[in-house]
Amino acid sequence: MRVNVIDQNPALVSLINDYTQQIPLDANFFISFDRSNTVKGSFAIPFKSFQKFWLDPLFLTFPYLSIHRVVINELVSSDSRNYAQSRIDQGHLIVMEDSEFDSDTEIYRQSFEKAIAAHTAYEPELDNADDRGEVKSLAYIATKPLNFFASHDSRALRLLESPTKETIGLSNVGAIEIYELLYYLRRMEMVQPEDGVNGLKMIYKYLYYLTKKEKLENPNWGEFYQLMDGLYASEIQKSTGNPTPYRSFIDG
Amino acid sequence: MSISLTKLSEVVHHKRKNVRKITLEELSGETNINKDTLSRIENGRFYPSIEQLNILMEALRFSLKDIEENPDEKKVFLAMMGSATTEIERVNFDKMISMMLCLRKHDRLRKRQREEMTSC
Numbered sequence: 081m082r083v084n085v086i087d088q089n090p091a092l093v094s095l096i097n098d099y100t101q102q103i104p105l106d107a108n109f110f111i112s113f114d115r116s117n118t119v120k121g122s123f124a125i126p127f128k129s130f131q132k133f134w135l136d137p138l139f140l141t142f143p144y145l146s147i148h149r150v151v152i153n154e155l156v157s158s159d160s161r162n163y164a165q166s167r168i169d170q171g172h173l174i175v176m177e178d179s180e181f182d183s184d185t186e187i188y189r190q191s192f193e194k195a196i197a198a199h200t201a202y203e204p205e206l207d208n209a210d211d212r213g214e215v216k217s218l219a220y221i222a223t224k225p226l227n228f229f230a231s232h233d234s235r236a237l238r239l240l241e242s243p244t245k246e247t248i249g250l251s252n253v254g255a256i257e258i259y260e261l262l263y264y265l266r267r268m269e270m271v272q273p274e275d276g277v278n279g280l281k282m283i284y285k286y287l288y289y290l291t292k293k294e295k296l297e298n299p300n301w302g303e304f305y306q307l308m309d310g311l312y313a314s315e316i317q318k319s320t321g322n323p324t325p326y327r328s329f330i331d332g
Numbered sequence: 333m334s335i336s337l338t339k340l341s342e343v344v345h346h347k348r349k350n351v352r353k354i355t356l357e358e359l360s361g362e363t364n365i366n367k368d369t370l371s372r373i374e375n376g377r378f379y380p381s382i383e384q385l386n387i388l389m390e391a392l393r394f395s396l397k398d399i400e401e402n403p404d405e406k407k408v409f410l411a412m413m414g415s416a417t418t419e420i421e422r423v424n425f426d427k428m429i430s431m432m433l434c435l436r437k438h439d440r441l442r443k444r445q446r447e448e449m450t451s452c
Contacts, residue, residue, distance in 0.1 A: 187396060188382050191335035194401075195379060198440055203433045225381055246372065247337065249379040 081234065083259045083288050083298050085307035088315075091228050091254025092264070096315045099323050102144040103256065104176060104221055106231035107151045107213050110135070110160040113283065119290055125283070127159040133271070133279025135163060138261065139172050141270045141323045146174035148220055151213040176220045185223060193219035195248040199239055211235065222249035230256040232287075259288055263308040267316060269325035276326065336401040340385075341376035343399055347392035348374075363387045 095101060113134075114124035139145065147164060152175065155161040167173035181189055193204055196218050201210035214236045221229055231237055239245060240255040262280050265271055271280060281301045288298045299307060316322075348359055356374075360367040365384055372378035373388075380388065389395060416422035 184396075185382065187333050187335065188385070190333070191401075192379070194334045195337065198437065201437075203430075203437070206430060206433060208430070222379075223382065246378050247376075249381070251378065252381070 081232075081257075081288060083257075083304060085299060085304060085311065088311050089254065089256075089260060091256050092260045092312065093315050094227060094254065095256065096264070096312060096319050098321065099141065100143055100321070101228070102146055102174065102226055103142055103228050103230050104146045104148065104217055104226060105151075106217065106229065106233055106236060107147075107154045108232040109138075109230060109258075110147075110155055110164050111157065112159070113286055115286065115290065122286075122290060125286060127157075129279070129282075131159075131163060133276065134283055137265050137270045137276065137280075137326070139167060140326065141265060141268065144174060145172070146176050148176045148213060148217040149178070150216040154209075154213045176217070178216070178220065181223060189219055189223040192222040192249040196222070196239070196250070199244060199248065200235065218250060218253070221253055225252060227252065228254050228256050230258075230261070232258050259284060259304070260308075263305065263312070266305060267309070267312070268323055270323060271326055273326075333396075334401045335385075335396070335399050337376050337379060339401070340380075340399045341374050343394050344370075344388060344392060345374040347394055352392060359391065363391050 095103070112125050112127045112130040115122050116124050145167075152161070152164055152168075155164055164173060168175055178186070178189060190204070193215060197204050197211075197215045200215055202208060202212050202215040204215075214231070214233060218229060218236070218239070220226075229236065229240060237255045237257065239248075240250060240253060245251055245253070262284050266277060266280050271277055284301050284304065288294055288304075289300060298304070348354055348356070352359075354362075356367050356370050359365075360370055363370075363384075365380075365387065369378055369380075369384075373380055416425050
């Protein structure tokens with residue numbers, strides 16, 4: 081996947097201005113990164129490292145992460161499922177339930193669902209598993225309405241980046257990608273100074289700078305960080321509310 | 333029940349032009365919805381938020397019933413599913429309906445792609 085270090089993402093700018101907004105997450109945020117099937121010679125990231133360098137800093141930073149009920153049910157690996165469930169039990173992860181909506185609002189939700197599904201492999205009438213989590217999440221987001229969807233799924237991201245989004249109720253919904261959050265976590269010092277920063281770098285390299293093609297298309301971690309800073313540093317300086325850095329949790 | 337974007341565009345256009353007899357600018361002033369957005373709603377190219385839809389229903393005096401999608405198609409599929417008398421029949425109906433929906437989706441996507449290419 082390509083990283084965009086040329087244009088500002090209004091969704092990330094909005095998140096920088098207020099990191100306490102609700103961020104709905106796709107299933108792939110909880111599933112340990114694994115490119116071993118598609119990139120020869122690569123190995124899956126063990127869940128322990130995935131948790132330490134990705135999930136834990138994410139939950140340390142953002143107070144209102146959320147996930148749709150259907151997406152939880154899609155988490156097949158016991159590690160992912162147990163992690164999500166323990167965060168729900170601790171009150172750190174909001175579960176988005178369609179049953180929250182009253183009968184009138186449910187009509188809108190169903191309408192959004194149908195409109196969004198028309199662009200995916202999901203058919204509401206059949207309730208098949210293909211793209212179900214993504215469609216249900218986006219329909220909930222459009223109904224509520226919420227500002228973002230954080231995903232690593234190219235189909236979901238394509239939908240949010242295409243002009244079609246205006247005809248399916250998602251005109252105000254922005255996509256947040258993993259590389260943008262990696263930058264934010266590093267910039268806000270939300271990880272252990274040495275180990276954690278290397279962990280973020282490792283994830284970046286694994287997801288965006290692993291193949292020959294990616295090395296031609298995407299900058300390395302150092303350049304990436306500088307280019308992202310060029311796009312967002314002034315927004316970060318302007319922002320009045322920032323998360324408490326990792327160091328402060330340890331020091332006191 | 334779900335809302336039809338086509339019906340919504342027809343109702344909004346008809347009520348504004350023929351019933352209320354007001355311009356897009358006037359409706360925009362009344363509703364605080366951007367004129368371009370209103371124009372795109374009337375062209376079936378914009379799905380309004382719940383808040384925008386409620387404001388429009390009030391300003392142009394129509395209800396959800398007026399923009400309801402025709403549910404007949406869904407009923408056909410459900411009736412077919414319900415008419416299966418054996419497990420094998422049910423599995424085969426499932427497969428057949430899945431193929432029909434797939435073809436319908438293909439048609440829909442092709443139509444949309446054509447529309448997008450025309451509007452470019």
